Amino acid sequence: MKVTEDAYGQQLQAQYQSQTATAEIIERDDNYIDTGSKAGLYFLEYEQWSSTEKQAVAFAKGRVLDIGCGAGRHSLYLQRKGFDVTAIDNSPGAVEVCQLRGLKNAIVRPIAKVDEFAPNSFDTILMLGNNFGLFGDSNNAKLLLEKLSRVTSPEALIIAGTRNPYQTDSTDHLEYHELNRQRGRMPGQIRMRVRYRRAVGEWFDYLFVSPEEMEAIVAKTAWKIKDFIEGEEPDYIALIGKNPDMV
Amino acid sequence: MKVTEDAYGQQLQAQYQSQTATAEIIERDDNYIDTGSKAGLYFLEYEQWSSTEKQAVAFAKGRVLDIGCGAGRHSLYLQRKGFDVTAIDNSPGAVEVCQLRGLKNAIVRPIAKVDEFAPNSFDTILMLGNNFGLFGDSNNAKLLLEKLSRVTSPEALIIAGTRNPYQTDSTDHLEYHELNRQRGRMPGQIRMRVRYRRAVGEWFDYLFVSPEEMEAIVAKTAWKIKDFIEGEEPDYIALIGKNPDMV
Numbered sequence: 001m002k003v004t005e006d007a008y009g010q011q012l013q014a015q016y017q018s019q020t021a022t023a024e025i026i027e028r029d030d031n032y033i034d035t036g037s038k039a040g041l042y043f044l045e046y047e048q049w050s051s052t053e054k055q056a057v058a059f060a061k062g063r064v065l066d067i068g069c070g071a072g073r074h075s076l077y078l079q080r081k082g083f084d085v086t087a088i089d090n091s092p093g094a095v096e097v098c099q100l101r102g103l104k105n106a107i108v109r110p111i112a113k114v115d116e117f118a119p120n121s122f123d124t125i126l127m128l129g130n131n132f133g134l135f136g137d138s139n140n141a142k143l144l145l146e147k148l149s150r151v152t153s154p155e156a157l158i159i160a161g162t163r164n165p166y167q168t169d170s171t172d173h174l175e176y177h178e179l180n181r182q183r184g185r186m187p188g189q190i191r192m193r194v195r196y197r198r199a200v201g202e203w204f205d206y207l208f209v210s211p212e213e214m215e216a217i218v219a220k221t222a223w224k225i226k227d228f229i230e231g232e233e234p235d236y237i238a239l240i241g242k243n244p245d246m247v
Numbered sequence: 248m249k250v251t252e253d254a255y256g257q258q259l260q261a262q263y264q265s266q267t268a269t270a271e272i273i274e275r276d277d278n279y280i281d282t283g284s285k286a287g288l289y290f291l292e293y294e295q296w297s298s299t300e301k302q303a304v305a306f307a308k309g310r311v312l313d314i315g316c317g318a319g320r321h322s323l324y325l326q327r328k329g330f331d332v333t334a335i336d337n338s339p340g341a342v343e344v345c346q347l348r349g350l351k352n353a354i355v356r357p358i359a360k361v362d363e364f365a366p367n368s369f370d371t372i373l374m375l376g377n378n379f380g381l382f383g384d385s386n387n388a389k390l391l392l393e394k395l396s397r398v399t400s401p402e403a404l405i406i407a408g409t410r411n412p413y414q415t416d417s418t419d420h421l422e423y424h425e426l427n428r429q430r431g432r433m434p435g436q437i438r439m440r441v442r443y444r445r446a447v448g449e450w451f452d453y454l455f456v457s458p459e460e461m462e463a464i465v466a467k468t469a470w471k472i473k474d475f476i477e478g479e480e481p482d483y484i485a486l487i488g489k490n491p492d493m494v
Contacts, residue, residue: 030445032444035270039270172444198277200278
């Protein structure tokens with residue numbers, strides 16, 4: 001099996017080059033396999049976004065960091081609106097697509113290295129498209145929230161989407177939650193990889209949490225959940241500001 | 248890995264029950280993985296078919312046997328037009344979907360057992376949706392063409408779709424052709440299986456041939472290619488009648 005780190009980027013590049021909307025294929029470590037998002041999702045224009053995403057992006061202010069930018073749909077929209085946008089993704093293929101689409105400031109950088117930005121560089125952290133998941137697990141989330149605190153202004157806002165993993169009646173998913181509990185992981189901690197043709201991405205953890213679980217993760221960090229924007233179940237988006245008690 | 252024989256049927260049942268159009272996931276034995284057909288293909292109504300399929304189905308006459316009927320889109324159309332239609336598929340899930348959709352005569356039976364029908368039972372053999380591929384390989388095709396000859400009338404017609412495998416510039420596909428040549432298989436002989444969520448179908452061979460390769464396979468059988476209906480590359484449909492020289 002030809003393993004590459006960037007099956008994800010390859011599928012975005014193929015969609016960009018062929019101008020066709022396809023669905024990415026995601027494999028979970030219980031051998032569950034499915035298309036991960038609806039065909040063409042990464043290239044949707046603002047008019048085609050969910051109303052939840054439209055509501056959420058309206059909270060963007062100042063200097064914006066888009067984490068896990070994909071094909072750049074959110075960043076390109078904000079750039080056109082005149083925002084100062086920086087977009088990062090750990091996929092070189094994704095970043096190249098962003099650049100080809102006209103995004104001025106797109107960088108290959110994993111979320112773990114977000115502290116390479118200077119202190120007080122951003123006023124908004126954008127983690128749409130379920131990208132709260134990029135925190136990976138509860139401990140890593142706390143570590144990364146600390147790093148995000150350092151690179152943001154005192155009035156900064158994190159806009160982060162996720163999915164409530166418990167809003168499902170799928171036996172496949174419920175059994176996966178149980179498997180995770182047995183091995184000491186959060187139920188919604190998905191170990192997955194992207195497959196694209198013969199390319200096989202690296203395994204990584206992507207975290208889905210209930211609002212209560214998110215509250216527990218964010219508690220005692222420099223951040224505080226300000227509001228939830230309810231989407232179509234199981235999706236929702238959190239608005240997370242700095243916690244004045246912890247500064 | 249939970250191996251089942253009917254990942255294919257499960258995905259058809261899920262689409263039928265949820266009324267959503269999804270794409271099936273196909274894995275090839277070189278670990279190439281992709282969606283096998285456009286989302287919802289198996290449930291398309293006549294108006295949404297390709298013009299090639301519309302042309303082809305117009306040649307149906309008399310008693311029709313639909314081999315590899317899937318969700319029954321071709322059979323249901325012909326049944327509504329008043330034809331005497333029998334549909335077979337080796338997938339119990341697919342046949343159940345056909346029955347739920349109102350197909351009167353749908354039977355779980357693999358193409359290999361087509362000789363269980365009585366002699367002279369059919370006037371048309373329908374193998375649309377690339378189902379010439381169900382012949383699997385060249386030798387098996389000749390064997391099955393012999394069986395099909397026995398269960399059909401002297402004026403019978405086979406309407407069979409396939410894809411010219413050489414009309415591609417995909418490195419993945421060209422390298423797979425070469426792999427096949429090295430192991431003594433026809434270049435377009437695809438060893439594949441269907442994956443649906445945690446279900447993994449059995450490996451099977453599905454054969455894509457050029458028009459010249461199809462001519463070579465059909466030669467010296469009881470059949471003779473009468474015409475090709477050219478589709479959008481690489482697809483085409485063959486009209487195959489009885490060979491008067493061989494009866």
